[in-house]
Amino acid sequence: MPVTTPAAPAPVSRSRPALPQDFGALLRQDPEIADVLLGEANRQAGTLQLIAAENFTSPAVLAALGSPLANKYAEGYPGARHHGGCEQADAAERIAIQRATALFGAEHANVQPHSGSSAVLAAYAALLRPGDTVLAMGLPYGGHLTHGSPANFSGRWFEFVGYGVDPDSGLIDYAQLRALARARRPKAIVCGSIAYPRHPDYELFREIADEVGAYLIVDAAHPMGLIAGGAAPSPVPYADVVCATTHKVLRGPRGGMILCGPELAERIDRAVFPFTQGGAQMHTVAAKAVAFGEAATPAFALYAHQVVAHARALARGLEAEGFDVTTDGTDTHLIVADPAPLGVDGRTARERLAAAGMVLDTCALPYGDARGIRLGTAAVTTQGMGEADMARIAVLFGAAVREAGDAGRLLADVRELTERNPPYQG
Numbered sequence: 001m002p003v004t005t006p007a008a009p010a011p012v013s014r015s016r017p018a019l020p021q022d023f024g025a026l027l028r029q030d031p032e033i034a035d036v037l038l039g040e041a042n043r044q045a046g047t048l049q050l051i052a053a054e055n056f057t058s059p060a061v062l063a064a065l066g067s068p069l070a071n072k073y074a075e076g077y078p079g080a081r082h083h084g085g086c087e088q089a090d091a092a093e094r095i096a097i098q099r100a101t102a103l104f105g106a107e108h109a110n111v112q113p114h115s116g117s118s119a120v121l122a123a124y125a126a127l128l129r130p131g132d133t134v135l136a137m138g139l140p141y142g143g144h145l146t147h148g149s150p151a152n153f154s155g156r157w158f159e160f161v162g163y164g165v166d167p168d169s170g171l172i173d174y175a176q177l178r179a180l181a182r183a184r185r186p187k188a189i190v191c192g193s194i195a196y197p198r199h200p201d202y203e204l205f206r207e208i209a210d211e212v213g214a215y216l217i218v219d220a221a222h223p224m225g226l227i228a229g230g231a232a233p234s235p236v237p238y239a240d241v242v243c244a245t246t247h248k249v250l251r252g253p254r255g256g257m258i259l260c261g262p263e264l265a266e267r268i269d270r271a272v273f274p275f276t277q278g279g280a281q282m283h284t285v286a287a288k289a290v291a292f293g294e295a296a297t298p299a300f301a302l303y304a305h306q307v308v309a310h311a312r313a314l315a316r317g318l319e320a321e322g323f324d325v326t327t328d329g330t331d332t333h334l335i336v337a338d339p340a341p342l343g344v345d346g347r348t349a350r351e352r353l354a355a356a357g358m359v360l361d362t363c364a365l366p367y368g369d370a371r372g373i374r375l376g377t378a379a380v381t382t383q384g385m386g387e388a389d390m391a392r393i394a395v396l397f398g399a400a401v402r403e404a405g406d407a408g409r410l411l412a413d414v415r416e417l418t419e420r421n422p423p424y425q426g
C-alpha cells in the first residue's frame with residue numbers, strides 16, 4: 001500500500017494557550033485539586049513527553065471535553081435514544097461519524113467506545129462466542145492486554161494463541177502466523193501491537209484469515225493517527241473490523257472507535273450499546289468530532305509525516321549513542337530500543353531518563369526476557385520540535401543512561417528544549 005506524502009507543507013499550529021482551560025473558577029472553589037492540575041500542566045510542559053501513546057490535544061478538543069455535553073445522558077444512537085433532549089447530542093455524534101467515515105474511507109463508524117480496550121471488547125462481543133480460538137500477537141512480543149492476557153477479560157473468555165516476531169529481525173513471523181492459523185483454525189485473527197514499529201502487511205493478514213475462514217480484526221490503536229495523515233497504510237480495505245483509540249498520534253480525546261463495513265454495522269453497534277456499554281460520553285464524542293476535523297487538514301498530514309521523520313531521526317541518534325534499536329529503525333512514531341549495550345536494563349534506563357526529565361515506558365523486547373525502552377515522537381512533534389531537536393534528545397539519552405555528566409546540566413538542557421517548544425502557548 002502506498003503511503004502518500006503531502007504536497008503543500010503547512011506549519012504546525014503553535015497558537016496554543018499556556019493553560020488550555022480557564023482555571024479561575026476551579027482555583028476559587030477547589031484550590032487543592034486545581035493545584036494538582038496546575039502541577040500536571042507544569043510537569044507536561046517542563047519535561048519531555050516521550051510515552052508512545054501520549055500527545056497534546058488542541059485547545060478546541062479540550063474545550064469540547066469541558067463543554068455542557070458532559071452533562072448529557074444519551075443512551076442509544078442518533079435518532080434512537082432512550083433519553084429526551086438529545087438534539088445536540090445527536091448532532092455531535094452524527095458529525096463525528098460522518099467525519100470518521102470520510103477520514104478513514106470506512107462505510108460505518110461507531111464513535112462511542114470509552115477507550116481502546118472497550119472498542120476491542122465490543123469487536124470480540126460482535127464476532128465471537130466465549131471459548132472461541134483467537135490468534136493475536138503474543139504479549140511478550142507486543143500484544144496488548146486485550147489480546148489474550150490472563151489478567152484481562154480476553155484471556156479469561158477466549159482461547160488465545162500467540163504469534164510472535166522473528167528474534168533477529170524483530171519483524172512479524174508471517175510463516176509462523178500462517179502455520180498457527182492452519183493448525184488452530186481461529187475464529188478471528190487480531191493484528192495490532194503496543195510496540196511494533198513497522199507497518200503490518202494487512203494484505204497478507206487478510207490472505208491468511210481468508211485461508212482459514214477467520215475474521216480479521218485490526219487493532220490500530222497506535223498507527224491510527226498516522227493512517228489519518230496518510231503516513232501509514234490503511235487497514236480499512238482489508239479488515240472486517242478496525243478498532244482504534246482516538247488519542248495517541250490521532251491527537252483527540254482519550255477514547256475509542258470502531259470501523260467496519262455495512263454487513264457488520266448493526267452487530268458492532270449492538271455490541272457497543274447495550275451489550276458492553278451504557279450511555280456514551282457525549283462530550284468525548286464531540287471532542288472526537290473536533291479531532292477528526294483537525295486530522296482531515298493538510299496541516300495534520302504534514303504533522304503525521306513529521307512524526308515519522310522525527311522518530312527515524314531519533315532512532316538513528318539512539319543507535320549512534322549505542323542503543324540497540326529493534327527492527328533497525330521505525331516506519332512509525334514508535335521506537336523500541338535495548339539499552340543493554342550501555343550496561344543497563346530497560347527499567348534502569350527509564351529511571352535514569354526520568355531523573356533527567358525524559359518520560360517514557362519500558363517494554364518487552366523481541367528476544368529474551370530483558371526489557372527495553374519504548375518511546376514515541378507524537379507529543380514532541382506537536383510541540384513543534386524538529387529533527388535537530390531529535391538528534392539533541394538522542395545525545396541527552398546517551399548521557400542520562402550512562403550517567404555521564406552532570407545531572408543538573410541534563411535537566412537544564414531538557415528545560416531549554418521544552419521552554420523553546422511549549423505544548424501550549426500563552
Ligand SMILES: Cc1ncc(COP(=O)(O)O)c(C=O)c1O
Binds near residue numbers: 219
Ligand atoms: C494496541 C492497543 N490496543 C488497545 C489499547 C487500549 O487502549 P485504552 O488504554 O484506551 O483502553 C492500546 C493502548 O495503548 C493499544 O496500544
